[in-house]
């Protein structure tokens with residue numbers, strides 16, 4: 001199996017186009033066409049993790065955080081980033097990062113946390129705009145089923161928990177081919193009227209190439225007619241953070257204890273408790289202060305995240321409890337998520353979680 005096959009599979013979980021503009025997710029070192037000898041999954045790709053991959057004979061490290069984030073001007077080994085990159089290249093180790101794109105899918109970093117906390121009715125906290133498109137195409141009636149199916153197979157027609165959604169209307173198309181045409185129906189130079197079905201199918205914008213390729217391959221016409229439009233509808237499964245419900249509701253201290261247990265925490269920083277039951281919980285693994293106002297608007301009782309600055313704690317305004325559980329701690333289960341995903345996709349292949357705890361933060365208690 002080649003490294004590119006692993007990458008393609010990871011991209012089906014979290015399309016690269018969903019990464020934030022400041023991010024640098026993707027393949028950072030290595031040759032995607034090399035044969036993969038094993039996959040090591042980690043939160044950070046540090047020197048110790050690369051050493052571990054070398055020791056295990058694995059040539060692919062899949063991490064959440066990209067080791068190269070804002071570019072490298074020199075590679076002389078003067079800091080941990082340069083040292084890691086040098087070590088990876090010298091040992092032919094491919095470093096692949098799946099970062100904010102994995103934060104922005106409902107079944108990514110935050111969906112995993114929500115499921116471990118037993119939250120129900122999980123939805124994206126701050127959904128992304130302009131992620132949905134619609135394809136209209138006009139197909140001769142007897143070929144409509146086949147073309148529609150090809151578009152479903154390319155990934156179109158998913159709405160929430162429904163698959164193969166489409167709208168179809170009967171009508172007729174007209175055309176007159178030039179002298180050099182080879183029309184599927186009718187004759188060159190003659191006006192033709194054909195019974196057609198107008199097929200409408202919604203799809204996520206990153207599947208546009210695939211949808212078009214499938215359409216052009218399946219459509220019988222020499223010049224298939226189609227329109228693609230961008231929708232302003234919200235895409236409920238794409239965006240930052242998630243929101244879920246605890247049923248039954250928990251009391252605040254009981255819920256804090258649960259957090260300690262699930263995340264194996266020694267300490268939780270939090271704002272004033274409100275003596276109210278905890279039912280709605282917002283979650284953002286990693287630095288989540290940018291979602292405080294979204295969590296408030298969504299009516300969250302608790303917001304679980306990390307990297308909250310002093311003044312940002314005030315923004316809870318006694319309307320919810322903000323908890324800062326630590327960056328590494330909040331994202332630790334991303335390792336399990338990736339390992340489980342890859343193991344399921346490649347059951348006969350070696351996919352291991354790193355044994356290195358890459359958390360740079362220590363606590364003196």
Ligand SMILES: [Zn+2]
Pocket residue numbers: 065285286287327331
């Ligand atoms: Zn992070």
